[in-house]
Amino acid sequence: MKIALGPLQYYWPRVATLEFYAAVRDWPVDIVYLGETVCSRRHELRLSDWIEIADMLAEAGKTPVLSTQVLLESGNDLNILRKITENERYDVEANDMGAVQQMKSKPFIGGPFLNIYSKPTLDVIAAQGATRWVMPLEMSRAGLTQLQQDRPAGLQTEVFAYGRMPLAFSARCFTARNRNFPKDNCQYVCMDHPDGLLLETKESQAFLTINGIQTQSALVYTLIHALGDLRDLGVDVVRLSPQSQHMDQVAAAFRAVLDGRESADDAHRRLVPLMPAGPCNGYWHGRAGLDMVQDGEVVVTQAQDARTPGVRTRAA
Template sequence: MKLALGPLQYYWPRVATLEFYASVCDWPVDIVYLGETVCSRRHELRLPDWIEVADMLAQAGKTPILSTQVLLESGNDLNILRKITENERYGIEANDMGAVHRMSGRPFVGGPFLNIYSKPTLDVIAAQGATRWVMPLEMGRDSLATLQRDRPAGLQTEVFAYGRMPLAFSARCFTARNRNFPKDNCQYVCMDHPDGLLLETKESQAFLTINGIQTQSALVNTLIHELDELRSLGVDVLRLSPQSQHMDQVVAAFRAVLDGQESAAAAHERLVPLMPAGPCNGYWHGRPGLDMVLPGGVVASSAPDVHAPGVKARVVA
């Protein structure tokens, strides 16, 4: 089973971003997704810069893949999409159906935002040229097992196995609104939050994370305990989403468990202090996403009832 480093979801300074990917050259990952998938106002790296990063990673033996933006809002966004999909040097992750159509039957990776929940949809994506698909983040193991039994021949499966989960996108920028800035003059405040801006309930329970126009889970999804099960289901690639600190150790922990050099329990204990927030894996087990189900079915944490009277979200800066 291969390890993939997902596209960078946050807005980091140019130097920090370039240094991060220079270090990735030495990490035990096989595939690296590159590009801006969240907001077109994030300009620290543009497409030519991402191509240069891809060149560097390719020379280091990695497989770079250029990811397309999820929510397109302008003509400039469309122009960038055209340039990415017309690139013939590196593979493409299509994150909306416009990108799928732009590929015109050429091979691509179907991203997690294509809403692939059934065999007919999986068949359509495969017929369009997909060679791999990424399971939707809230899909559980039972639904994945069903699709794995019936997936088209030659189509690989990738699962989001670590990181804060991107749950939704909006035309509004929540991070800018929190600072009373309009979206068109946001002052690039996303850069102040290298792992997103946490939302808590009035009871100080983690609820969501805001990342510009993207809403993420508050907690960090981790499937470190489920690697044997993922392998038995025929999953080909595990996706680890970048965080601002300790990402090299996160990658090393997953690689050690996959290679049989460390137990999942020991790796989990080592990972928890390295996370920007607590762990969760509820979706995989068919439970609320904020739950953390340990081996043996023990639920270590549960989601707050955000619909209960008096429970309101607040921003924790």
């Protein structure tokens, strides 16, 4: 089973981003998704920069994939989409049906935001040229089991296995609104929150994480205990979503479990202190997303404030 590093969801300074991907060359990951998928106002890196990073990673033996933006809002967004889908050098992850149409039946990866929940949808995406699909984040083991039985021949499956879950996108920028800035003059405040901005309820319970126009889970989704199940189900790739610190150790832990050099329990204990918030895996077990299930029992978890960077915000 291969390990993929998902696209960077946060807005980091240019130097920090370049240093991050330079380090990725030595990490035990096979596939690296690149590009801006959240907000077109994030201009630290342009498409040409992402392609240069792809070249560097390809030379290091990785398989780069260019990811398309999820929510397109302008003509410039469409122009960048066309450039990505028309490139002849690297695979493309299509994150909306417009990108699927732009691929014009060329091979592509169907991203998690295509919302593939049924065999008819999977058949349509495969007929459009998909060579791999990414399971929606809310899907359970039972749902994946059914689709694995029904998937078209030759279509690979990828599962989001680590990171804060990207749950929704909006035309409104919540991070800018938190600072009373309009979206068109946001002052790029996303850069102040390298792992997103935690949102809490009035009862001080972790609720969500806001990341510009994207809403994420407050807790960190982890399927490290499910890697054996994923292998048994015929999953081809597990995806790890980048975080600002300790990502090399996260990748190493998943690789160690997949290679049989470490137990899932030991790796999980090693990972929890490295997470920007507490762990969860409820969706996989058909439960509420914030639940953490271990050995068949639910462990109640909340985001750990001491390890959550950024300003804490309470829900109104």
